[in-house]
Amino acid sequence: MSPALRVLAGGLLTTVQDLGRPGYQRLGVPVGGALDPVALRAANALAGNASNTGALEVAYVGPTLAVEADDVRMAFAGAQASIEILPDATASSGRRIDAMRSVRVRRGEVVRIGSLAGGAVLYVAVEGGFDIEPVLGSTSTYIRGGLGGWQGRALVAGDRLPLRLNTVTDHDDLRLDGLDLGLPTRFRAVAGPQSDYFADDEIAAFFDGEYAVCAGSDRMGMRLAGRRIAHARGFNIASDAIAPGSIQVPGNGQPIVLLVDRQTTGGYPKIATVISADLPALGRVPIGAKIAFERVTIERAQELRRAHLAEIEAIHDRIVPLEVDGEMAPRLLDYNLISGVIDARSWGM
């Protein structure tokens, strides 16, 4: 039988995501992709994959997956989670591991991911990736349009997700040190594009306010509750295009920050746009969190983008051998492995 992960439980919303499918917004196709592309890149780096390889995006509650391949290397990055490796599907307990590491699991073993903490999403990459045909250049799942990923939808029990590799490279596992995947409470934003639909003091109040992330938030948008924002010139505009991180204000005055699966066009005025450097962190903010926005100039946003890209470049430098019981696993000292790790960078970036 071809190598695969069998889904024993789908989790709350587990989808295949890569870095998205830019280039088709004029056809009405959202860019999509990982809500937290930094964590996706980290998971792929740990698995030895190119950074754009499709991985599982786990939201809030994880899936249970049985290994139907000789072995598979899985890597976890993102929110904290209870990750358990069970000897088989009938076992009630197994060994627990933390996120931000890779692990090699064998045929018949079962990986059970519980509830997430400290973030909305966790990425599970597999070495070699899933054997899924890209749609419009991407394996990202766009659920509303029913396209991409695994049959255009979230995983459900009974799915059999095909793997590219039946067995994986023979090296010890790795961990990723010191990458900040924490939850900021302030997100930087540039005013506009529809600044002129709001009075100056309303814009100032928006940047002074604190907002709660509400239920109903999803991959399309983050619904916020806080001080009502008044419109100066009504709340209906002839639809225009929506940028990533765009903060639209519908008639009820409660802003919605548009995320990866945002529709390409929309008819509400947009008061501000979260800067590109802060979008990955925004994508990991869970329902219930409190956030605020800080106004920056475009020049400042671009400086921050440069620093953000440098941080992404440095992900591979943070990968170190996994220490077992405080000791370095003996095989990791082997020169060939170390060079293998260095090679991973050229696949990745």
Add this chain to the structure above:
Amino acid sequence: MPEYKVLPAGDTALVVEFGETIDRRLSTLVLALARRLSEADLAGIVETVPTFRSLMVHYDPFVLPAASLIACIGELMQSLRIVQDSGGEEFGRNWHLPVCYDARVAPDLDEVAARSGLSPAEVVERHSAVTYHVYMLGFLPGQAYMGDVPAELALPRRENPRLKIPAGSLAIASTMTCIFPQETPCGWHLIGRSPVALWDRGPSQMTDDRALLAPGDKVSFTPVSLREYEILSAKAAQGMLKILPSDAPIGAAA
């Protein structure tokens, strides 16, 4: 040179806005600028998204700084003078799409007729008499916003949106008409059904051809009977319904 504003949309996109209304003259400017930018083939432009009255340009600020992009847009605007003065340059293709207005697939036709003071037959006649302009694609993959619906048929959206409408639903709201490419929640008035797939779910190698319509295309609707609709739908389900722009006849291709 047309009047326009450049508005920031974060640090990797900007909006070139020609106006605030839905207007064919603005749409023509948007499409002309999109064409000029595409022809200019600037390194650093990621993609452009035309809408009713503005063009969004996604760019990589480290390859193409915002100031350079804005300067380039300014230069391209010089060449748009002709467009504005001549009343528009040619865009897109002409389409005749079969639609069925039979009451059995048009649940809101009677209500639209009553609210516009017309008979259902008059609604069909007026809706299908117009050659529509595709302003933009949005909301769902391949979904074309077509205008303008005759003023007497222009109604606000339904107060109670439906949770689900079938793929192919022909609908109107305000001055726009749409064929919804897939099952979706919808607050528009359903006045018919088309067997034509506006979005191709076929083999994944295809790219731009997945959307049947493009901004700037001209579309008119050819009324068909329920029986004809059923035959065409059955052919569509088998992948045997190929719709070509208007110089080719409507019908099933081998």
